[in-house]
Amino acid sequence: MNGAMSGIDALYQEAIKDYARADHGHGRLDAASAAVRLDNPLCGDRISLQVSLAAGRIVAIAHETKGCLLCRAAASLLGKRGPGLDATGVTATTAALEAILEQRSPPPTDWPELGMFAPAGGHPSRHKCVLLPFRALAQAIQQADAVSPANQGADHREH
Amino acid sequence: MNGAMSGIDALYQEAIKDYARADHGHGRLDAASAAVRLDNPLCGDRISLQVSLAAGRIVAIAHETKGCLLCRAAASLLGKRGPGLDATGVTATTAALEAILEQRSPPPTDWPELGMFAPAGGHPSRHKCVLLPFRALAQAIQQADAVSPANQGADHREH
Amino acid sequence: MSEASALRAKFPLLVANPGLHYLDSAATAQLHRSALDAVVAHETGARANVLRGSYRLAEAADRAYEAARQSAARFLNAASADEIVFTGGTTAALNLVAQSFGSLIEPGDRVVISQAEHHSNFVPWQMLRERCGVELALIPVLPDGTLDLACLAQVIDGRTRLVAVTQCSNVTGARTDVAAIAAAARKVGAKVLLDGAQAVQHGPQDVQAMGVDFYAFSGHKCFGPGGIGVLWARAELLAAMPPFHGGGGMIGAVTAEGYTWAEPPRRFEAGTPPIAQAVGLGAALDWMMDLDWVPIHAREGAMCEALIDGLRRIPEVRLLGPEPSSARAPIVSFDIAGLHPHDICQVLDAQGLALRGGHHCAQPLLAALGVEACTRASLALYNDEADVAALLAGIVRAIGVLR
């Protein structure tokens, strides 16, 4: 079990916990260009995320995230580094994160912080946790871009 | 396979085939005290049976039977030997037949013909075939006895 | 070793019963060793519930279950594994469609089935008719049991929402002209459901090439475990369909007031699914996808033809179903006047021949063919000429015993 426990220490390295604790970007925006609520129905992670855009570029980001450390760390990282990104940047960063989780490549030089999620690669059931805030952000930007911001692409319908 | 084939010859002994061919009691009654239609939904054997009773005793019996040799032989045996029986006699004969099929006892001395069904004892899926005419007769007598002959105890309802 | 005996060697039950002529694969095909091994390996190495567990055992179970979904998607050439819903079997899959997709059909609109359907593709639609006034129309069969395609344009009318037919009859083996059905349905905007229960044991399928919208099959009919089946449907159909059963795993969230739906395929998989069975099915499908089906089909066809030829030489036998033998999957049913199929099967059994007699859950078809019951021989890849020869000799002997 020792190998497993050192793997765990890597999975829950200080960087992850620091980001989760810091909860960068926590809160709500007064004037958002788009708002998205997403959850992982299978595990209960949930994020409400708002962005405000100018000329297609994120100028402010805020979120309220309930979930595991990995999900919260990912949301916090976006809260810190999200401003300044445009749609292309979000897509590229998400792709880079997916590549890291699938153990296909190291983090890009401009986003070294993504490397803290590399140990989650060995735990497929946790990939969704890490990716949830990124998926929410991608949806929010898409929504802000869309002519009609009505459809939030919610995961399921009320009944 | 030789043992199995000699078992088969016993199962389909001449007595069975003779009774099935003879089809004693085939037909319908002009004035029946009761009529029952029964089938084995799982195998498709089917019997329409009528009895006419006097003082609780069968005076005439008629049936139309579709099914395997065992079922038809059993119906034919009842067509021949049924008249004269009362409710108690039918119950006793059916019980004797069940005992033979379950290989618990030899045929009663007053119904030696039941012995021809003994080889079916080793084939549980065929017991229902042999018993169907007996079950139909039992229901018919019950029906004739009942004050209201409406409920035929049919196996299923139309839809 | 012949190809057939090499194949037989992979089926534990056939190995354990060398004298057995198993000719009832249309009812249940025997279990391939890889499927059995996969079930045992899963139960002894990765057994856990697949819903929401994050420990390693649960992750392994989840992975195995989803890999089986991938296998099923490849077996059917589905566009995505998300189009694969695991069910308890073909019957459950057909009931799912009748209930869920059926609830989207307006009273007075039409569902078309054929007279050749198995009860499992008959009764669910009769139940739908009772429930909500959908009209049920039948494509009639010709005297040889094939669908009367001349009627298609008339039966599949403008109000038709779904045409649900079998790919092969389980009684006559008759193959459905799927292209003709799909074209007639497309013309009026109706969807097509194919009951693949009798097709899957004869190789992988291509639902996209066939141009159908729903496809159902059972694991036990294609060398996999029982208690597992597959419903495939186009993603946009599944997305629009309401849940079938309620329970764990198919919801987004539940409160006292109501519940939300999970995305397909999970929306349709309420409760703990048959996990080990799905894994076993995946192994059976993987094995099938690795086979070269050209020689197998040739052999199946040759056996079927030899059987039909031999039966034709027995004067008492009346053959059911289409000619030539290439018009059918290797299933041959017949009637012998005056003899009941159960008696015939009993005498055949005593000679080591496992066949089924009766109405084969297709009473409307048998009524059209003018019989109440019949005896059926169905051939699979592990059968050989010796099985056919034994059957022909056995039938002659059965006539002798029973007459």
Add this chain to the structure above:
Amino acid sequence: MSEASALRAKFPLLVANPGLHYLDSAATAQLHRSALDAVVAHETGARANVLRGSYRLAEAADRAYEAARQSAARFLNAASADEIVFTGGTTAALNLVAQSFGSLIEPGDRVVISQAEHHSNFVPWQMLRERCGVELALIPVLPDGTLDLACLAQVIDGRTRLVAVTQCSNVTGARTDVAAIAAAARKVGAKVLLDGAQAVQHGPQDVQAMGVDFYAFSGHKCFGPGGIGVLWARAELLAAMPPFHGGGGMIGAVTAEGYTWAEPPRRFEAGTPPIAQAVGLGAALDWMMDLDWVPIHAREGAMCEALIDGLRRIPEVRLLGPEPSSARAPIVSFDIAGLHPHDICQVLDAQGLALRGGHHCAQPLLAALGVEACTRASLALYNDEADVAALLAGIVRAIGVLR
């Protein structure tokens, strides 16, 4: 060898994983060797379809399937094996009742469930409410997760037709006071359904003594295969209920015009059932019926108490569920403020502890308990004190890693 290790020796997965502390039996209990052996023996020795075959293999399959029904009847002390319907699992059994018995309930009449139900005994009734306007009422829970029995007379009113409650909560382990429920239901002429999913792994049940009318459970929760479950219902109820799914085996006869119903239990078993799984379940139940449950219950209770005691000594832990430990099946859920159950389970997993964290398909109950998710340890007869000790140490360590 301790009793627990003697028992563990009968579970292949546990034997293969000696370092594993399996504490997720409430999700899926491990498979007993006798059940696995029975599945393998059936698939390799008696595999055939059970519907209508008369050859020896088919008779053997039929016999094995019906023997499993007898085992289930004895396990539940049912009046007759004809009261046993095989289903795909608890969820399928509950949907069967909600749909079939539910169709006999008039709009405006009431079905009562509790706030402690698993989604599988929640959503089917919400679906029934949507379908036909049945009123759905909830027995609330007290802060410890037990049912608020003081409300019974009010909630179970004169229009109540069915009270459907769990026998033990899958989150808190809280045992339902079945006698109180049955008495309240009897007073107004309502039927009682018991969801036994969490009870059956703790020994045979007596449905007649409990005075209930329906009982549902899953094979995979009581050391049997997945993909199989049981619905028991009183014969007169089954006799009055319409079919659930349509298909082969559940009919009397089918014509183009309509169909007739087979007698129970077959009326409710459309299609080829999960035969080998039923046989495996029968073997598991036979094994359970041979055990002496008095010492097992004592051991399960002692472990549960030790676990609760240990958890109470960890200041960060908030325990959910009733006290004393005898008020619950050996299931213990807890919350650690600021830590997410998935992270906790991940760290526990690294220490060989298999636990599940989340909402456990019981969101309404968790809402009542004031948590969104929790971590659950569930104990079965193969667990021992070492599992409890490892868990307590593991939790302390998890807090260290995650804080």
